[in-house]
Amino acid sequence: MNMIGFIGLGVMGRPMAQHLVATGQKVFLHRIKPESQFLVDQGGIAVDSARDVAAKAEIIVLMLPDTPDVEHVLFGSNGVAEGLTEGKLVIDMSSISPVATKTFAQRLRAKGVGYLDAPVSGGEVGARNAALTIMCGGSDEDFTRALPLLEKMGKAITHVGANGDGQTAKVANQIIVGLTIGAVAEALTFAQKAGADIGKVRQALMGGFASSRILEVHGQRMIDKTFDPGFRIRLHRKDLSLAADAAKAMDLALPATALTQQLMNAAVGLGLGDKDHSALIEVFGALSGAKD
Structure with missing residues (x-):
């Protein structure tokens, strides 16, 4: 059983995280607000920082608004990168710059960490119904490892190519x-x-x-x-x-x-x-x- 981290509990992220919590696996969540408290009530585990999410989880999922948000959560103070160890996997499901994505992937691969860009289409309805279209960029190994989790959130899942190609x-x-x-x-x-x-x-x-x-x-x-x-x-x-x-x-x-x-x-x-x-x-x- 994987231990999962999920960061980015907005309109799209909340139902996506809910599908993962429903699997019964441990899901570590950062920045719980009143509108996302139900995820903890259903079994999610609240933690204090993005670093703590990365330290506790084997696979860390991001669902954030924009490129600077992803960079800050990954590499800022108390960010994900500070809690990562070799062999973990980051799945970024945000919609961000393909160019920045390649840079983020290179920085994490240098730490022995896998990286998959996996942005989604389908909107809130698709997120609620676990029917998102997911476009993936990364290695075959990282895609194969991520696929069982992605299948909990989406239906049309395509491995497009290398890092950045999903974006x-x-x-x-x-x-x-x-x-x-x-x-x-x-x-x-x-x-x-x-x-x-x-x-x-x-x-x-x-x-x-x-x-x-x-x-x-x-x-x-x-x-x-x-x-x-x-x-x-x-x-x-x-x-x-x-x-x-x-x-x-x-x-x-x-x-x-x-x-x-x-x-x-x-x-x-x-x-x-x-x-x-x-x-x-x-x-x-x-x-x-x-x-x-």
């Missing part, structure tokens, strides 16, 4: 999701401005080639204006910033991504940063005068 796949995923949400928002705004019943427009489109999971789920959220996250616009904007930074380093043009990033900037400016990314339709409404 690259996640950035590509976020480009597609962001642009598609923008397309759905623009299409529904067009239909609304034209005077059509956008619920029936969505229903018609679901039977054609425009059908997609995003039109199904996020299109309905746009119609109902149910914008509780979900996945926050602020975090999706961060992911598109990762794409922009990588594109700059590669002298690569990502014009549609840049446009979607600017629309998300506008959403944050309108006070929508902590709403679900389906709230992007509110930006189109503000631009076109199609808001209710």
